Amino acid sequence: MSEPAAELPISDARDSLADVVSRAHYAGRITYVTRRGQRLAAIVPAEVAEAIERAEEATDVAAARDALARIEAGDRPIPLTELRTDLGL
Structure with a gap:
């Protein structure tokens, strides 16, 4: 079962990219990367x-x-x- 989607400011995503990618791959988590609260992109399982x-x-x-x-x-x-x-x- 996959984890619920999360939102992460781009500055935090930059600092924890390896963890965000691992959660996408292993836990199926979708993470929306945001700037000033607006969704810019998503890191999703392949x-x-x-x-x-x-x-x-x-x-x-x-x-x-x-x-x-x-x-x-x-x-x-x-x-x-x-x-x-x-x-x-």
Whole structure:
């Protein structure tokens, strides 16, 4: 079972990084690194980050398959120049 998430000011995290990383690895603790009370980043167990990456990849693959299916069904692909214009780039 993992420990509850913790918050740690960045100055303290700097001084105890090895301990924070060990708690993430061995105890499954998520530690939010803060500055003036605002969360800036999180130190998480590698398994958590890897699971997020796998989920994002699966979402990207599903979106690509959906786009290809729409094109095969007759939808017009959006040219890159048009997409940039629509996005204001």
